[in-house]
Amino acid sequence: MKLAYFPGCTLKTTAKKLETSALAVAETLGLKIEELPNWNCCGTVYSLASDDLIKQLAPIRNLARAQSFEYKTIVTLCSMCYNTLAQSNILVKNNGEKLRKINEFMSEEEDYRGEVEVKHFLTLFKEFGFENIKKIVKKPLSKLKVACYYGCLLLRPKRIGIDDCEQPHILEELVLSLGAEPVNFPYQVECCGSYHTAVKPEIVAMRAYRILENARENGADLVVTSCPLCYFNLKDRQRDVKRLYAGFKEMPVLYFTEIMADALGIT
């Protein structure tokens, strides 16, 4: 089965590492993934306005394109893209009238029928089987203690969450299959500060400090995440953390696909 890969803007710019490592891992696992031709912006933050359909246009157009190229599934890496595409998809699936209006406005060659499935890479790996991943691990990450950080967009709202929104464990399962040890991490779904990073970076620095210190308290050597925004806030904002909290020691932050690539021996 062919899978359409929807990168989104960040994956082609600041989160290039996430894309490179994820695609390499997918290739090693033998998954057939092709970049969706002619994709556009995912729509960024999912619009909660119920009477402003223009904001659903970007995500639905991507889904319509996937449909026109006969992809049944669209996979994403960025949590934001996943969230927006998945939520918009549910909105039009459950509301024929809204779908009709959007289709009319888009005037794509064929109408979107609401049948494309939106999936995150983590779900894809879970379906591949963590046991099967374990079998092909070349360099087990033994003794590595990992704090798995989810943020919000992969888990909330519940109807599109890839796992339990309060106590997720999909990343932990993955980390275990790589031979590493996931640590207890109560702050795994605490907010990273999100877009405050643009206007009030000190808020993000305070959030990042608490999250990273909580990981350290629980014995983590590093933090993994799947979201480019969380990654930026937890990693790049550590400079600001240091300024606010004297004595703060840096904590490595990596994308989950980076440690996967390591364990699978991809160079």
Added chain:
Amino acid sequence: MRVGIFICHCGRNIASVVDVHWLKNEAAKLKNVVFCEDYIYLCSEPGQKFICEKIKELNLTHIIVAACTPSLHGETFSRTLESAGLNRYLLEIANIREQCSWVHQNTPEIATKKALKLIKAALAKLTYAKPLTPLKVPMIRKALVIGGGIAGIQAALDIANGGFEVYLVEKEPSLGGHMAQLSETFPTLDCSSCILTPKMVEVAHHKNIHLFTYAEVKNIEGTVGNFEVTIVKKPRYVREDKCTGCNDCVDVCPVIVPNEFDQGLGARKAIYIPFPQAVPLIYTIDLENCLNSKKLIVCENCFKACGPKAIDFLMEEEEVKIKVGAIIVATGYDLIPLEALPEYGGGRYQDVITSLDLERLLSPSGPTGGVIRRPSDGKIPKSIVFIQCAGSRDPEHGRPYCSKICCMYTAKHALLYKHAVPEGKVYIFYIDIRAAGKRYEEFVQGIVEEERVLYLRGKVSKVFRRNEKLVVLGVDTLTGRTVEIETDMVVVAPAIISNNGGKALAQILKTPVDEFGFFTEIHPKLRPVESPTIGIYLAGAAQSPKDISESVTQASAAASKVLALFSQKRIALEPIKAEVDVELCKGCGICVKTCPFGAIKIIKKKKKKYAQVSKAVCQGCGSCMGACKFRAINVAHFTLKQLFSQVDALLEG
């Protein structure tokens, strides 16, 4: 046929939308109409008098009242007819409020025309109406009470003291329900079991009460006055007639399991009574945990120790059939499990407990002898964080309702803890304090002001463990700050939910429950203790979350309804029943399959097969009338002829 039409303004409810003057003039022109008038409030005393006088004065034979829904005032106007000497079934109500003025507020012209059509339809139906007489059937003046908690106990005692026999069925081995688990009750701090156990004993000894514990209602047939109930008695493997409650069997039993009555915080043996004051004082063997199975006896300790030889592993489930005239549902409530509250660490950390768990820790007869010890290490907590509304007032999780009792018992818990551990710290997260009840607000305020308890208005987002402590992350919305509290123990006030068996029982009773599984009443304000199924009454938290005093109040109210019903030896039933035209009936039996009440059977007489309806069982629902291919069944007051002419009148021009 001399028809009188009375059009109600209902204040402005109808008259501000429907042009009642035009309506009056048009309706007066209809066939057979002798008199037509409008009136501001027909349901009022003078309004009814007006109808009554006109009937007598003009010799009216049939009446149409164009007003609100018949479910509100149908009975009122029927009585008006009776007081004027007319048969109550010669009344037809045209609902021009709910079905007209309220729903067509913005289109008064259309509403007015529709009102006339509704009157025409009522007239069409009324043309074929026949006077009917209520059916009188003998009533079995005995009651069934389902549930042996405080509500069921109170209801059973009230009916029994009124002189009628009661069957009280409780699914657990002992009476008492949740109230037996509580330590002290708000706002008076009465010892819960001290005020409950005398009532339990009274039930057991009452000559009019037949007590079935460790038993469940399996099936119910029939209707008000004549219910046939099947009760299943689960085997205790201890003979009730022989057990003396001496406790010798418990001493020798080698199996130790968590005691459900102590919320799993204490232990019991495989042969047990749930708590020392249990009524009846008869032991029960929990065969799931006993070393013996039904086929294999490997341990005979209790058998050998029992002096009166009461142990009997051959006991089987037993069915008992009884007949009663009325039923009270008092099946109580459950709490959502801790596991349903993962954000508070429910089910994950031992020291996150429910308020009911805390009741057991506070109880002098509880697993810790009344000393508050946290489950993980048995230490006395130096601080407790209480989280109210844990799962209640939470539409996201499907429970938008308030569980009602949590504000009060949390305040009580804070008080009891502070009295036991004066240097201890208490934090209470709440949304609003709801203390509406006699002396409730004073109780809570006293604790807020005098006990050094910190009330934080806001919700908790997360509970997690840091070393020996639990960390609570929350928000204090009054200061607008997030707070982080390190504490020894967390007590959540879980949402009250309908009892686990409630929905299944509702199906057996054929009575409705709401979307949360709570039993529905006929009218929330004016008929709050009657279920829509006549003869079935509601008491206690089976209907909605309630505290003890409300449960008792409602139980007595339900009992008084039953006593009022039992004041008559025969019961009058609505004559709206299915009637079979034997000449048309082919005896095909489709109606038998359609009838939801099992009221129809096919009989054979003089070589002809035909359907026969049991009038006492028939509810007049009309399913059979709709299903009959030969139009051989008619429901009185709603005959095919009446309904067809009503529909024709509505569809006309």
